[in-house]
Each structure stands twice: as structure tokens, then as C-alpha cells.
Amino acid sequence: MSDDKDxxxxxxxxxxxxxxxxxxxxxxxxxxxxxxNYINSLxxxxxxxxxxxxxxxxxxxxxxxxxxxxxxxxxxxxxSKFLRRHQFSDPSKPELTSEDSKKxxxxxxxxxxxxxxxxxxxxxxxxxPITEASVVPLNQRSNLESxxxxxxxxxxxxxxxxxxxxxxxxxxxGSMRLEAEIGGxxxxxxxxxxxxxxxDSLISDASELLNFDSPSxxxxxxxxxxxxxxxxxxxxxxxxxxxxxxxDNDNSSENNEGLKGAxxxxxxxxxxDADNEGGSNLYRxxxxxxxxxxxxxxxxxxxxxxxxxxxxxxxxxxxxxVIPSDNKLLPxxxxxxxxxxxxxGIGLHLNAIASxxxxxxxxxxxxxxxxxxxxxxxSSAAYSSIGPGxxxxxxxxxxxxxxxxxxxxQNVGEDAxxxxxxxxxxxxxxxxxxxxxxxxRAESAGDTEAACKRCNCKKSKCLKLYCECFAAxxxxxxxxxxxxxxxxxxxxxxxxxxxxxxxxxxxxxxxxKVIKTSDSMQxxxxxxxxxxxxxxxxCNCKKSxxLKKYCECFQGGVGxxxxxxxxxxxxxxxxxxxxxxxxxxxxxxxGNGSDGSLQMVLYxxxxxxxxxxxxxxxxxxxxxxxxxxxxxxxxxRSFLAIGSSSGRFGKLNHxxxxxxxxxxxxxxxxxxxILEENHRSPISGVKSCSPNSKRVSPPHSGMGQRSSRKLIxxxxxxxxCLTPNDKQ
DNA sequence: GAGTTTGAAACT
DNA sequence: CAGTTTCAAACTC
Numbered sequence: 001m002s003d004d005k006d007x008x009x010x011x012x013x014x015x016x017x018x019x020x021x022x023x024x025x026x027x028x029x030x031x032x033x034x035x036x037n038y039i040n041s042l043x044x045x046x047x048x049x050x051x052x053x054x055x056x057x058x059x060x061x062x063x064x065x066x067x068x069x070x071x072x073x074x075x076x077x078x079x080s081k082f083l084r085r086h087q088f089s090d091p092s093k094p095e096l097t098s099e100d101s102k103k104x105x106x107x108x109x110x111x112x113x114x115x116x117x118x119x120x121x122x123x124x125x126x127x128x129p130i131t132e133a134s135v136v137p138l139n140q141r142s143n144l145e146s147x148x149x150x151x152x153x154x155x156x157x158x159x160x161x162x163x164x165x166x167x168x169x170x171x172x173x174g175s176m177r178l179e180a181e182i183g184g185x186x187x188x189x190x191x192x193x194x195x196x197x198x199x200d201s202l203i204s205d206a207s208e209l210l211n212f213d214s215p216s217x218x219x220x221x222x223x224x225x226x227x228x229x230x231x232x233x234x235x236x237x238x239x240x241x242x243x244x245x246x247x248d249n250d251n252s253s254e255n256n257e258g259l260k261g262a263x264x265x266x267x268x269x270x271x272x273d274a275d276n277e278g279g280s281n282l283y284r285x286x287x288x289x290x291x292x293x294x295x296x297x298x299x300x301x302x303x304x305x306x307x308x309x310x311x312x313x314x315x316x317x318x319x320x321x322v323i324p325s326d327n328k329l330l331p332x333x334x335x336x337x338x339x340x341x342x343x344x345g346i347g348l349h350l351n352a353i354a355s356x357x358x359x360x361x362x363x364x365x366x367x368x369x370x371x372x373x374x375x376x377x378x379s380s381a382a383y384s385s386i387g388p389g390x391x392x393x394x395x396x397x398x399x400x401x402x403x404x405x406x407x408x409x410q411n412v413g414e415d416a417x418x419x420x421x422x423x424x425x426x427x428x429x430x431x432x433x434x435x436x437x438x439x440x441r442a443e444s445a446g447d448t449e450a451a452c453k454r455c456n457c458k459k460s461k462c463l464k465l466y467c468e469c470f471a472a473x474x475x476x477x478x479x480x481x482x483x484x485x486x487x488x489x490x491x492x493x494x495x496x497x498x499x500x501x502x503x504x505x506x507x508x509x510x511x512x513k514v515i516k517t518s519d520s521m522q523x524x525x526x527x528x529x530x531x532x533x534x535x536x537x538x539c540n541c542k543k544s545x546x547l548k549k550y551c552e553c554f555q556g557g558v559g560x561x562x563x564x565x566x567x568x569x570x571x572x573x574x575x576x577x578x579x580x581x582x583x584x585x586x587x588x589x590x591g592n593g594s595d596g597s598l599q600m601v602l603y604x605x606x607x608x609x610x611x612x613x614x615x616x617x618x619x620x621x622x623x624x625x626x627x628x629x630x631x632x633x634x635x636x637r638s639f640l641a642i643g644s645s646s647g648r649f650g651k652l653n654h655x656x657x658x659x660x661x662x663x664x665x666x667x668x669x670x671x672x673x674i675l676e677e678n679h680r681s682p683i684s685g686v687k688s689c690s691p692n693s694k695r696v697s698p699p700h701s702g703m704g705q706r707s708s709r710k711l712i713x714x715x716x717x718x719x720x721c722l723t724p725n726d727k728q
Numbered sequence: 729g730a731g732t733t734t735g736a737a738a739c740t
Numbered sequence: 741c742a743g744t745t746t747c748a749a750a751c752t753c
Binding site for chain 3: 455456457458459460464466467468544548549550555
């Protein structure tokens with residue numbers, strides 16, 4: 001009993017510690033606290049101060065990182081898919097992997113008193129992954145994807161992957177964590193199965209510990225490209241604390257779990273939703289959510305807080321701390337909604353969302369508190385998982401939810417994801433209220449927000465990019481007025497096959513169309529402005545003057561860039577030639593070609609964002625699970641094929657290895673985008689990245705103006721490829 | 729709501 | 741890669 005109390009106290013202590021920033025030795029701090037001392041006196045177990053060993057597992061962590069980059073948008077998609085399945089699986093929890101079971105056993109076997117240690121262990125095995133996940137969500141995603149789709153990626157990435165086998169388990173773990181973090185919400189259904197209880201408690205503890213770490217992570221991100229290194233360090237610290245209990249088993253599984261954990265973060269959300277809603281996952285996916293994100297944002301948060309209040313962790317607090325995991329969790333937890341949001345967001349298709357995102361960004365920011373960059377989403381995108389997307393759910397699941405809460409938009413992916421999240425909410429509300437004509441409504445109402453996608457396809461069967469839904473990576477829903485629609489879960493195979501085909505033609509076909517520029521990254525909130533984003537491919541308008549929605553740039557709320565081949569550009573968000581009414585930054589784009597410097601961060605569409613970026617639709621709807629496509633497309637090439645690609649890619653590879661959180665935030669999709677652009681514009685492609693992560697001005701002729709811009713990729717090069725293979 | 733315009737996507 | 745066709749959204753009436 002005393003032990004339990006002690007644990008609780010510890011938790012409280014942890015929770016209370018406002019300063020995450022002090023990453024240095026959260027544990028030590030913790031230990032020093034009077035409460036801790038008191039506890040120690042009570043408990044027979046003597047606390048061992050955590051010693052941080054930065055090195056030990058760094059390799060591993062790095063290895064995992066690379067996976068993230070395997071295939072950005074693909075991964076996102078996969079993620080979504082993954083999520084979807086996960087949802088289904090969650091209830092039954094059949095998924096528990098052997099690893100999980102092992103852990104559970106061990107945990108159970110251990111005395112309660114030992115829980116702390118166990119927790120640490122769990123952290124190590126699963127917890128580390130978590131931290132990683134929080135730090136580098138993308139990686140997790142990638143891992144998951146790789147698992148599902150192909151292990152090749154994993155292999156490439158690195159050593160750790162070997163075990164992988166249990167896709168499902170990962171999610172559970174993640175859910176576990178999330179729950180733990182949340183506080184007592186364990187019951188969220190996750191099916192924690194057998195030892196769920198124990199795990200939860202353990203996890204919660206671990207999560208607390210992790211929390212400390214997380215802050216550091218955040219810091220790292222802010223700091224510099226090196227941030228990538230940080231995660232490992234804190235992981236190691238955890239490791240140290242509980243060294244070796246598990247022994248071999250853990251090692252093999254750890255990596256996987258870590259990945260899983262990351263995945264879990266995203267995934268977790270879904271399960272929650274399912275519980276809350278009580279509806280079938282499918283149903284959820286199907287439904288669109290067209291709530292006003294504003295509403296969702298604040299309301300959700302409140303919701304979560306209320307829910308969480310009872311729970312050990314206060315959402316608000318968590319937000320402050322900005323624990324990555326928390327952020328993610330929160331959204332998830334919060335609700336039902338959150339879950340929805342999350343999943344969808346991640347998804348792939350931030351594209352649709354992107355436009356929305358722009359509008360929403362401001363609002364989102366408000367909500368966001370701490371600002372963790374995390375991933376989100378990407379990927380997110382986009383992240384987002386997407387956000388990467390999968391049932392777009394991937395979306396960025398992570399992104400939306402946590403984004404909302406977290407808010408700090410530093411990363412594009414986050415923004416996107418947020419947007420996605422909002423969108424999702426919006427969709428939900430709408431779906432409930434008035435399913436049809438959301439689109440127009442949304443449009444009329446605000447503009448982008450709506451984001452709820454509905455199509456009116458007559459001949460394409462909603463299996464071509466003509467179809468907005470399909471293009472956004474979501475299934476068509478009732479509001480759609482399409483004929484002979486095949487873009488439905490029932491025809492999943494067909495949809496996936498078609499998608500695959502399209503991706504084979506154009507790997508980036510489903511990638512977000514709007515990318516954020518690096519500038520935004522710095523500015524954070526301001527960065528979200530449309531000006532900071534650009535259309536990936538650019539438009540080709542001849543008559544619209546880029547002043548109507550015919551123009552994809554205009555539609556996306558971004559200025560035209562060099563990439564645009566438009567004539568008579570009058571884009572109010574920024575003209576190709578550099579004249580931008582809206583944004584000064586737009587000027588950077590100046591058509592002439594200087595542009596290259598655009599740093600492309602995913603703007604998940606409605607980035608995530610979602611993931612990711614992150615189209616709005618994703619959130620609400622069931623995202624289309626990504627096919628293996630990741631491997632197919634060229635884009636993946638960049639990601640997957642670490643070595644193969646040309647110089648650019650090579651850099652990317654480095655980038656992968658060294659990827660910082662920033663990259664993660666950008667979202668999976670981003671990378672491809674970047675790559676593409678690089679192709680298109682030699683200058684941009686290079687994105688000169690100094691090893692330091694400092695931006696190196698590209699050789700471009702036009703550079704002068706662009707000098708202001710920072711390239712996101714910059715940071716990448718500095719680090720040698722983390723992947724074992726890559727390591728230099 | 730029907731018809732036109734527009735530009736992306738798809739095809740050749 | 742360029743030109744043409746197809747398509748569905750955006751727009752107008």
C-alpha cells in the first residue's frame with residue numbers, strides 16, 4: 001500500500017514540476033524533492049538516482065529515426081490504415097504482442113514496490129519508444145508502416161527493427177502510455193487485457209518519468225537541429241535508471257516497441273474514440289466531422305480537462321509542460337472527439353486540409369499552449385500519419401489531437417495536423433447536424449474551415465484525383481453526391497489498388513499540395529500565415545489570374561511561387577513575381593525562379609498535417625488505408641532508399657538519420673515534397689544544409705531575396721546518417 | 729438548378 | 741515532354 005501511495009506522490013510531484021525545460025536531470029530533481037525523500041523513508045526500496053548515459057542507446061534510437069523517413073506520405077497513409085485496424089483490434093486486444101505479454105508478465109511478477117523500477121524498465125522497453133515517439137513520431141510511424149507493409153524499410157533503417165512482428169502490440173503500448181499519462185483513464189477500453197491494470201500503473205509512472213524527458217526534447221527541437229540527438233540521450237537516461245532488468249528480451253523488443261509506442265501515440269486516440277462514441281470504428285471513419293474547430297479546440301480541451309481532472313495528470317498542466325506524449329494523449333483522451341481527430345488528421349492527405357489549415361491556424365494557436373513541436377504528424381503529417389496518412393486517420397491522429405492542445409505551431413506538420421484535427425471536429429459536428437452540402441456551407445461559412453470534403457463525381461467513380469475525397473485520402477461519405485462511387489470502405493481493395501496505381505505514376509499524388517516554408521517555422525504562430533506556405537507544384541492558371549479557386553494556390557490560401565506557371569498572376573496571397581499583397585514573404589517566391597529556396601515544410605493541409613500534416617476531410621472521415629504504396633512511388637525512394645538516390649536524396653538520407661524533430665514535425669509528406677521540388681528546382685533541391693543545420697544559402701541566382709528564408713532541411717545534413725548503415 | 733468556365737488530372 | 745481529352749470543381753446566371 002505504502003508503495004502505491006508513494007507512487008502517487010511521485011506522480012503528483014512529477015505533475016507539479018512545471019519546469020520541463022530543466023531536462024538535465026528531472027529525475028535527480030525529483031529525487032531531491034522532500035516528498036521523494038519522505039517516500040523513500042517509507043519504502044523499503046531505496047531509490048537509485050538515475051544516471052544519464054547518453055550514449056548507450058543512441059545508436060538504437062537513431063536507427064529508429066531513419067525509419068521515419070522511409071516514406072513520408074506513404075507512411076502517413078499506412079499509419080492511418082494502421083490506426084484503423086488498430087481500432088478494430090483494440091477492443092479484443094488480440095494484438096498484444098508477445099512482447100507485450102512478456103512485459104505484462106514481468107510487470108505482474110514484480111512486486112509493487114518494484115513497480116518504479118519496473119516502470120523504468122517498461123520505459124526502457126516500451127517507454128523509450130514512447131519518448132522517442134513523442135520526440136519523433138514520424139519514426140514510429142515509419143516503423144509501423146514498415147512493419148506492416150514491408151520490413152525492408154526497417155532493415156534499411158537499422159538494426160533495431162528485427163523484431164517487429166507485432167504491429168498491434170505497438171498500438172496497445174501506446175495506448176497504455178497515453179492512458180497512463182492521462183491519469184487514470186486507463187479504462188478507456190484499450191483492452192489492456194490481462195495485465196492491463198498493472199501496465200497502466202506502470203506505464204503511468206513511466207510516462208511521468210518520460211515527461212521529464214519530453215521537455216528536454218522540446219527544448220532540443222527549439223534549439224537546433226541537434227535536437228535529434230536529444231531524444232536518445234533521455235532515453236538512455238531512462239535506460240540507466242533501470243538497467244537491465246529485462247535483459248535480452250527487452251532489447252529486441254524495445255526497438256520495436258519504441259516504434260510501436262510512437263505508433264501508439266497516434267493510434268491510441270482511435271480506441272478512445274471508439275469507446276466514447278461507442279460506435280464502430282468504421283462508422284466513425286465514415287462519418288464526417290464538420291465541427292467548427294474553434295469549438296472543438298476549446299471545448300475539447302475543456303472536455304479533456306474535465307475528464308482528466310480526476311486523472312492524475314492535468315491536461316492543462318501537461319500542456320504547460322508540453323510533454324509530447326501528453327499532448328498526444330490529451331487529444332486522444334479527450335475524447336472521443338479527440339480520437340477522431342487524431343486519426344484522421346494523421347492521414348495522408350493533408351492536401352485538402354491545407355487550405356483549411358491556413359485559416360485555422362490562428363485559432364489553433366490560441367488553443368495550443370506549450371507548443372510542442374512534435375510530430376505530429378506529422379505528419380505528419382502529415383504528418384501527417386499523415387498524415388503520414390492509412391486511413392488518413394493517421395493522421396495524424398496524433399497531430400490533430402495534440403496539436404489542438406499543444407498548439408505551438410512551430411512545426412508545419414503540427415499546424416496541419418491541428419488543422420486537420422479541427423476539421424475533423426468540424427466534420428463531426430456537421431455530420432451530426434447537417435450532413436449534406438457541408439461543403440458549400442463550409443465554404444460559405446468561412447472559407448476553408450469546412451474542409452469537409454464532398455465530391456460530386458459522375459464518371460470517375462471517385463477513384464481518380466478528380467475526386468476531392470479520393471485525392472484527400474478519405475472515403476466518400478453521405479454528403480457526397482457522387483455516382484457509382486467506389487471510394488468506400490466496401491471497395492477498399494479497389495481503392496487501394498487505384499491509389500497504388502496513381503502513386504506509381506506520381507508518388508506525390510497524394511502528398512499535401514501546400515507546403516510551408518521554413519520561415520514559418522521560426523515564427524511559430526506567425527509562420528502559419530499563408531504566406532509562409534506554397535503550393536508544392538504550383539499552379540498553371542491562365543485566365544483566373546490566380547484569384548479564384550480554380551487556382552490551387554489561391555484555393556490553398558498560399559501565394560504563387562516560382563514553381564507556378566501561371567499567367568497574369570494576381571494571387572492575393574502572394575504573386576509569383578514576388579508581389580504579394582498578403583504576405584511580404586510571398587515575395588520570396590518571386591517567380592523568377594529564385595524561389596527555390598522555399599523550404600518546404602509540410603503544410604499539411606490542411607496539412608497535417610495531418611498529417612501531417614492534413615485535409616479536413618481526413619479527420620472526420622475514415623481515411624483510406626494506404627497501400628504499400630510507400631514503396632512504390634518515387635517519393636518513397638527518397639525516403640526508403642537511403643542510399644540509392646542521387647545527391648539530393650543522399651542528403652535526405654543524412655537528413656533522415658539526423659533528422660531532427662523539426663523534420664518530424666514537418667510531416668512525412670514533406671520530405672517527398674521537398675525532394676520533388678528539389679528536382680524541379682535544382683536550387684531548392686539542394687537546400688543547402690549546413691551540417692550545423694544552419695541554413696546555407698543556395699547557390700541560386702535569385703538567392704538574394706530569399707536569403708531571408710530558412711530551409712528546413714538545413715539541419716539535416718549536419719548529422720550523419722543515424723541509421724546504422726548510414727552512419728559514417 | 730442549369731449551364732459555363734476553368735484548370736488539374738489523365739491520356740495519347 | 742507536349743498536346744489533347746476528360747473530369748469535376750468553381751463560377752455565373
